Amino acid sequence: MPKATFADFIFQNPNCKKYDGNPDTMRVFDILSDDDNIISMVDATTAGKPALTPCVGKVEQFVNSRTNPSIDLNDDFTKQAIGRMVKSILEPFGYKTCRQKDLPKDTNAKYFKSATYYTVDPMAHATMKIVKCVAEA
Numbered sequence: 001m002p003k004a005t006f007a008d009f010i011f012q013n014p015n016c017k018k019y020d021g022n023p024d025t026m027r028v029f030d031i032l033s034d035d036d037n038i039i040s041m042v043d044a045t046t047a048g049k050p051a052l053t054p055c056v057g058k059v060e061q062f063v064n065s066r067t068n069p070s071i072d073l074n075d076d077f078t079k080q081a082i083g084r085m086v087k088s089i090l091e092p093f094g095y096k097t098c099r100q101k102d103l104p105k106d107t108n109a110k111y112f113k114s115a116t117y118y119t120v121d122p123m124a125h126a127t128m129k130i131v132k133c134v135a136e137a
Helices: 006-012 014-019 023-032 035-046 056-065 076-093
Strands: 095-102 114-120
Touching: 006 014, 006 023, 006 076, 014 076, 023 035, 023 056, 023 076, 035 076, 035 114, 076 095, 076 114
Parallel strands: none
Antiparallel strands: 095 114
């Protein structure tokens, strides 16, 4: 099974169906599922921080850059949906939700105050893995 897709997120979260086809929501998912951002989210959770920590600024910056955004980061359900995106993205790597944690103050997040911290589920059948290596150029 490859990386999670936006369609996977909608399928796993039928209560988020209203976001299906929403271009801003789809772009937020693309931001979060970028390989570098997945690696950053896994690194954050390994360091005991909420997974969204390294990406929250990118998400807020994207939405704030829109002239007429089709999503509202003041809306709690929208923020929860973004959290569910992270869950869908990290599950194929064997991560499960652990608990809610406050975001570190230095993230300077305007809309998000907390996010979910993840742990590796030893019982999960991870279908994706992150490989970091040093190679000669």
